[in-house]
Amino acid sequence: MFAVIKTGGKQYKVAAEDTITIMHLAGEPGDVITFDEVLMLVDGDNANVGAPRVAGASVKAEIVGQERGPKVIAFKKRRRKNSKRKRGHRQDLTVVKITGIQAA
Numbered sequence: 001m002f003a004v005i006k007t008g009g010k011q012y013k014v015a016a017e018d019t020i021t022i023m024h025l026a027g028e029p030g031d032v033i034t035f036d037e038v039l040m041l042v043d044g045d046n047a048n049v050g051a052p053r054v055a056g057a058s059v060k061a062e063i064v065g066q067e068r069g070p071k072v073i074a075f076k077k078r079r080r081k082n083s084k085r086k087r088g089h090r091q092d093l094t095v096v097k098i099t100g101i102q103a104a
Contacts, residue, residue: 004040024092056104061096
């Protein structure tokens with residue numbers, strides 16, 4: 001059984017016991033969170049596609065940790081203008097472990 005959930009503006013295919021890295025969610029390691037925005041639910045040969053969400057379905061997950069992504073460098077240079085700019089950015093991320101998928 002697996003599900004497709006939406007969080008942080010992105011979609012993730014998850015199954016029980018999967019560990020995924022998503023955009024930052026508030027909470028401490030060990031907290032349990034629920035994803036109610038389930039777009040698709042597949043159990044064997046039965047596929048339940050929501051319009052836009054599957055009614056009554058949810059995915060439970062546990063926060064494993066809060067991390068930061070790799071450093072991304074944004075370097076801009078304007079040739080022949082003696083102008084350049086270098087900025088770095090690290091995205092805040094949350095690592096979650098899927099504990100269960102509940103159908104309607």
